[in-house]
Structure formats: structure tokens, C-alpha cells
Amino acid sequence: MDVTRYMQQLGKQARQAGREISKADTGRKNLALVKIAEALAANADTLIAENAKDLQAGQANGLDAASLDRLDLTPARIEKMVEGLTQIAALPDPVGEITNLSYRPTGIQVGQMRVPLGVIGIIYESRPNVTVDAAALCLKAGNACILRGGSEAIHSNRAIAACIAQGLAEAGLPQQAVQVVETTDRAAVGALVTMKEFVDVIVPRGGKSLIERISAEATIPVIKHLDGICHVYIDAKADLDKAVAIALNAKTHRYGVCNAMETLLVAESVAGAVLPILAEQYAAKGVELRGCLKTCSLIPGAVRASETDWHTEYLAPILSIKIVSGIDEAIDHINTYSSAHTEAIVTEDFTQARRFLREVDSSSVMVNASTRFADGFEYGLGAEIGISTDKLHARGPVGLHGLTSLKYIVLGDGHIRQ
Amino acid sequence: MDVTRYMQQLGKQARQAGREISKADTGRKNLALVKIAEALAANADTLIAENAKDLQAGQANGLDAASLDRLDLTPARIEKMVEGLTQIAALPDPVGEITNLSYRPTGIQVGQMRVPLGVIGIIYESRPNVTVDAAALCLKAGNACILRGGSEAIHSNRAIAACIAQGLAEAGLPQQAVQVVETTDRAAVGALVTMKEFVDVIVPRGGKSLIERISAEATIPVIKHLDGICHVYIDAKADLDKAVAIALNAKTHRYGVCNAMETLLVAESVAGAVLPILAEQYAAKGVELRGCLKTCSLIPGAVRASETDWHTEYLAPILSIKIVSGIDEAIDHINTYSSAHTEAIVTEDFTQARRFLREVDSSSVMVNASTRFADGFEYGLGAEIGISTDKLHARGPVGLHGLTSLKYIVLGDGHIRQ
Numbered sequence: 001m002d003v004t005r006y007m008q009q010l011g012k013q014a015r016q017a018g019r020e021i022s023k024a025d026t027g028r029k030n031l032a033l034v035k036i037a038e039a040l041a042a043n044a045d046t047l048i049a050e051n052a053k054d055l056q057a058g059q060a061n062g063l064d065a066a067s068l069d070r071l072d073l074t075p076a077r078i079e080k081m082v083e084g085l086t087q088i089a090a091l092p093d094p095v096g097e098i099t100n101l102s103y104r105p106t107g108i109q110v111g112q113m114r115v116p117l118g119v120i121g122i123i124y125e126s127r128p129n130v131t132v133d134a135a136a137l138c139l140k141a142g143n144a145c146i147l148r149g150g151s152e153a154i155h156s157n158r159a160i161a162a163c164i165a166q167g168l169a170e171a172g173l174p175q176q177a178v179q180v181v182e183t184t185d186r187a188a189v190g191a192l193v194t195m196k197e198f199v200d201v202i203v204p205r206g207g208k209s210l211i212e213r214i215s216a217e218a219t220i221p222v223i224k225h226l227d228g229i230c231h232v233y234i235d236a237k238a239d240l241d242k243a244v245a246i247a248l249n250a251k252t253h254r255y256g257v258c259n260a261m262e263t264l265l266v267a268e269s270v271a272g273a274v275l276p277i278l279a280e281q282y283a284a285k286g287v288e289l290r291g292c293l294k295t296c297s298l299i300p301g302a303v304r305a306s307e308t309d310w311h312t313e314y315l316a317p318i319l320s321i322k323i324v325s326g327i328d329e330a331i332d333h334i335n336t337y338s339s340a341h342t343e344a345i346v347t348e349d350f351t352q353a354r355r356f357l358r359e360v361d362s363s364s365v366m367v368n369a370s371t372r373f374a375d376g377f378e379y380g381l382g383a384e385i386g387i388s389t390d391k392l393h394a395r396g397p398v399g400l401h402g403l404t405s406l407k408y409i410v411l412g413d414g415h416i417r418q
Numbered sequence: 419m420d421v422t423r424y425m426q427q428l429g430k431q432a433r434q435a436g437r438e439i440s441k442a443d444t445g446r447k448n449l450a451l452v453k454i455a456e457a458l459a460a461n462a463d464t465l466i467a468e469n470a471k472d473l474q475a476g477q478a479n480g481l482d483a484a485s486l487d488r489l490d491l492t493p494a495r496i497e498k499m500v501e502g503l504t505q506i507a508a509l510p511d512p513v514g515e516i517t518n519l520s521y522r523p524t525g526i527q528v529g530q531m532r533v534p535l536g537v538i539g540i541i542y543e544s545r546p547n548v549t550v551d552a553a554a555l556c557l558k559a560g561n562a563c564i565l566r567g568g569s570e571a572i573h574s575n576r577a578i579a580a581c582i583a584q585g586l587a588e589a590g591l592p593q594q595a596v597q598v599v600e601t602t603d604r605a606a607v608g609a610l611v612t613m614k615e616f617v618d619v620i621v622p623r624g625g626k627s628l629i630e631r632i633s634a635e636a637t638i639p640v641i642k643h644l645d646g647i648c649h650v651y652i653d654a655k656a657d658l659d660k661a662v663a664i665a666l667n668a669k670t671h672r673y674g675v676c677n678a679m680e681t682l683l684v685a686e687s688v689a690g691a692v693l694p695i696l697a698e699q700y701a702a703k704g705v706e707l708r709g710c711l712k713t714c715s716l717i718p719g720a721v722r723a724s725e726t727d728w729h730t731e732y733l734a735p736i737l738s739i740k741i742v743s744g745i746d747e748a749i750d751h752i753n754t755y756s757s758a759h760t761e762a763i764v765t766e767d768f769t770q771a772r773r774f775l776r777e778v779d780s781s782s783v784m785v786n787a788s789t790r791f792a793d794g795f796e797y798g799l800g801a802e803i804g805i806s807t808d809k810l811h812a813r814g815p816v817g818l819h820g821l822t823s824l825k826y827i828v829l830g831d832g833h834i835r836q
Contacts, residue, residue: 019779096776104798110796113776115779118779118809200809201810221808221810245832246832248834250834253834335437357827358514359440361533366828366829366830368829369526369833370834372834372835373524373526374828378522378526379826391535391536393810395826396824396825406814407779407782408781408783408792408814409782410762410791410792411787412785412786413660413786414657414660414764415664415791416664416668416671416790417796
């Protein structure tokens, strides 16, 4: 099979189906989501059997335990996919929403209408549930999508794709609105991320190396984040109980997630009061501490942090700590080393809070809350297709709105320009 | 001089100045705009003298009349730049605007704050007024910018840059917030559009070939449009007086602009009534008509349009005309051949208007109004840095908001994730 030609064919079909989906009624799109959920529930046995083939192949190919776990499609996980579909069906339809429609001095009315992006290419690794989640979000936002899962999940993804196709057909929508790439040839990815005429945006989901590779290769815009080097700054005017609770939660609630804190910044004037308490609690949880010189003098168990530490997303029970003179140094450190994902200040001081919110240049900026809240569900987006740290288009958790754009609409009564 | 190193230096300075500008008070930014306006007015003689050098060199180098006209800096044009600055100073400051701040079930408040993009690289051709317009928009939106004008305007641009620097200094803002590239070496453009660490977005302003070249070379996102192949569709239920007025205005108000109509679509049932009237008026204005077979049978003076015509932005007194069976064929033709700039329907039928607005996939879609209204001033944006036909980020005329992004803000009271 000629992979490029195959991908072009998928692209052409997606573009055509995208036009249909973009004008589909909200009710019909919701019906499709419900029918897909029903098909998944009804075919749970088939899904588990197909998934077993992937798991066996994975074991034979020496896949590590974490990857095998991500790949595993348990009845509980199927139930979760079904729930997710129901939730997305319940979200308001963003497509066609008109805002800011107002009269201009010439007499025309000008406003903006929310419109689908068109065709979304999604490239992801082992988790088969992404196939459903991503398809559902794209569909609800009026987009067609082309899904390229990991080769290790190909049987699972094909079985899920069959359920999606069934649901779309039952709702009277074109099945080619959601297409799963059937080949595991790596060249398919290269074709997908460069088919400008058929694909409008690429969303990679997976590890940093996958995302870097795709960003380097893509000629189509990519919605992405690479790192989550998140900071908490404990200000001189912090409530220390809140500071301890937040610093602990941000680091230890889950280690392997992008919104976990990686560096703690502490104002010099409160370091002596707060760091020993925190050090004890981190020690109890087995968190390794790497600090600046002053930190190490306050925490005997801490090792010296190197320049590399300030740049590092550990995704592990390791934390770097820096004592700073105050908010200026904290903001400066953050705007230098942060990956622009999420930063929080702990303070009771209104002016410091106001400055931090304005001056920290990250996609989520928080006052007196744990960085772990940076998440589409917690923000009320209903679901997220990913988190973007880029400046253009969507920034922060990307939900349905991030999968749409705005066009201008103008209403007149025969108006011509003078 | 090592051009790459020079550009890196500008980039580094812009990044630093961008941080300052991003947190500058609205009052201070407005003061800078007013001071720049004053400096331009006070130095009008110098500007004209420096511009004369460019004009002489242009003549010596055989620049065509249109380019020389664009290059010319007359007292009236200087006055217009001054006015533009005053208008931008009067616009509301988008930076820091907080929207959708609401409580979540967990107790945190989540909202979005409008933030500057950072550093904007602007690449343009002969018009020296772009130096001021672009700098002013970037400044007001809290961005630093690097301006790369045409080599043919280098003396004019340097003189304008001196006025901008003076205005920034008088307002106490860093002069490096607006930097004009001092070298005419073409390599400077290549460096500018690939300095990801220092530049966040590129805005090219000029002809299609300039924009194509920059888009191909850039690794940084580009806000742009290439073509303006705009359509007017006269529906079966059109008011024919409005149809004639709009079709005439959209084509003949100005020929060389991107929002001029290039193709007229007419519903078959009204073609006989409206095309002969239009043909007479177009003939009176010297517009050449190229039509489909049916059009040619109704308009004896029309020549047959080829497939190429439907793809062509004439920017000239030429119009292609196609008779279509109805709105389905019209929308289909538009979504196939349009450059997604601006399309209009003329109709009194509510349902057709509603469908056209939803289904036409262009950055501006109009009902009963001339495509010539697609413009930042007409839309009430106050000014525009360009028009984007892309789907991501800004779509349509790009004003201050298009030069900003949104970050999420979260306010809590010591909230941690459960």
C-alpha cells in the first residue's frame, strides 16, 4: 500500500465529512455520541478480546509495565469511556454561537460566530480511550478527525473505531467524520502532519519526545505543550498553613502529571518558618529535595540544586527549592525557567496577588490554589483534548472552544461602502 | 556585521523590553503613543527630507510608479499617521481584561485574562506608514516589536524610528520595545522568522509573493492572508435593487483591494432579470466580464471564463460570473474556490440567509452588505494590523485583540485538589 496516497485518501474523505459535520444539528451530533456509547457498552466483550491481542503482543515485544497498564482496556475503563461520551453530549454546542453582534455607525451589524476548525489530526500513544475521547470532542465541536494511535494498540483502536462508525451511521452522520489510521507504518504520521489541504490542526498526545518529533515535522499548526515545569511561590505575606497545604498537594498529590509542582520558591523572610515544616512532610512522603545554598542551610537533608534542576520537569518525587528575596525575584525566576504551564502564589497580600496574576507569563496563573487544579474538568470545560502552552489560539486546558475558531458575520440591508 | 548575531541581539532586547511593556500601565502606553505623534509632527520636515532620499534612490533604481507612490511620505500622510496614533491611544486597553470569572464546585474561581503575545516581528514593503501603525498597535497590546521594512524605505523608516524612540523615552518606556532592523540584508528576514526563543508571531504585510516566501521560511506562527477571492451570491429571493448596488460596490468601489469581489454567483431564476442591468453598469465602468456558458448567452459582451478564472484574484477591473442553480451550488462553489476572505449573499429569505451564514467557511460572511466592509475600522476594531484567513488564533480583520492571547487565572483560599 502507498502510505502517502492512503493518507491523502483519508484526508480527502475527512475534508468532505468535515463539511457535513460542521453544519450538523446539535441534536444529531449528541445522538451520535449516545449511539457510540451504546455501541461501546454492547460490544464490551469484543473490545476486551481485541485488546487482549494488543496486550499479548505488547508482552511479547517487551513493553514495560506502565505502558501495558495504559494499554489495558478493563470493563471499568470501558465504562469510563461511555460516561465521558454522555458528558460531552450534555455540554453546550459551541458551534454557531454568535457573540458581540452590534450595530456600527454605517448601519451594518457586526458580530462573531463560532465555527469548527475543520479537520483535526490526533496522534497519540498507547491509551485506547483517547480514540473515543478525542473523537467525541472533535465531533461535538463540528470537526472531522483522523486518529493515529500507537501501533501497540491497533486491535483495540480498530474495535473502538467500529463502534464509532456504527454510532455515526445510526445518527445519520458520515462515518468518515472519524477515521482511524489502519496502517502502523510510521510514514503515515509524516503524511498526516504535512497534508495542509486536508488537515487544519494537529493535536499530539503523549510523551515529550513524541510531541517534539511531531512539532519538528509538522507544517500544520500543532496544539501542544512540551513540559510542565510548574512553580509555587510562597510569598512573605503568605498564610503559612495554606502555604504548606498547597506546596504539599502541588507536589505529592500525583507525581507523574504535567500540573505537578517541580520548583518551590520561598520568600526569604518566611523560609525559616515554613521550610522545616515542609521538609518534614516531604520526607515522610519520600520526596527528594534539591535546594539553593540557603535552602540547604535550613534543610539538612537537602542536596544542592544545579542550574539543570531549575530547567527540569522531574515527574517524580523530587522537588527543587529556591529561596528568593521577594516577588520580583520569584516572577523573574518563573518567567526565565517556567515552561509556561501553571504557577501559583500563596499570599494574603492583595497587591502581590494582583501583580503575580498580571506579570507571570504562563497559561494558568493561580493565587492560593494548588497547581493541580490546572485541568479542563476542574476549569469547567467539561473535557479537555490537551493543554497548550503556546501563545496563539488556545492557551491552557483545551476543551471544545479550543477546537473551534471565530468568523465575522455582517448583517445589512443592502449596505454599500461609501 | 554578522546578521544573525545582530538579529539575535535585537531579539534578546525585544524579549526584555516586551516584559516591561506587558506590565506597563495603560496611561503610560497611551502617553507614549501621544508623544510619538508629537515627535512625528515636530519632525515632519526631517521625515520628508529623509523620505526624499528613498524616493531618489527608488527612481534611480527604476521603481515603478505605484511603488514610488506607496513610498512617498507627504505632509498629508504624516498627518494621517499622527491621527492614527491618537485613535489607537483612545482605544480601550485589551491587556489584563478578565472575563468569565466564575466559581467552580470546588470553590476556586476560574477566569481568563487577556495577555500580550510577547514579541511580534513585522515584515513589510514600501509603505513607511506601516512602521508607525504596526508599532502603535503592538505597543497598545503590550507587545514589543521588531520591524523589518523594505530596503527602499530605509531612510524614511530610520527617521520614523527615531521619533518612536523619542516618544517611548519621554513616556518612560524602554526604547527597545520598538526596534527597526537597520540592515537591508535579506538574511535578516530569515533570522527574524526563525528566532523562536525571541519572537512569538510574524505578521507579513505586502504582496502575495512576500507572504508566501515568509510562510515557507518561518518556523514561528504567521498571521496572514494570501488571497482575497471574494464572492457575492445573488439569491433567487434577492431584492434586485440591493443586489445591483452591492454587486457594483463590491467590484468597483476599489479594484486593488483584498475585499473586492472577484466572482459573482447568480441564482438561475433571477439571472435574466439582474445580469443585463449589471452588465450595462459594469460596461460603463470598463469592467471586463468573464462568464460561464449561461452568463455569456445573457451578456453578449462577456467572454468565456476558464477554470483558472474561478481561482483568480484579479485585483483589477475584471469579474468572473457564474450562474448557479441555487444556494447549494453557490455554497459549494464558494467553499471550493474561495480564499476564505469574505463572501456575501443578497437575499430577503431568512432561511437562506441563516444557512449561508452558518455554512460558508470564510473569515467574514455577510448578508445584504458589500464585501468592501471587511475591514478592521468598519468592524469597529479601531485599527487593523492585517486580515487573517487562517483558522487558528485570529480570523478576519486583526486588531488589538488579535495581538493578544488569553491565560487562565485561578483564585482560591488555600484550595488543594482532593
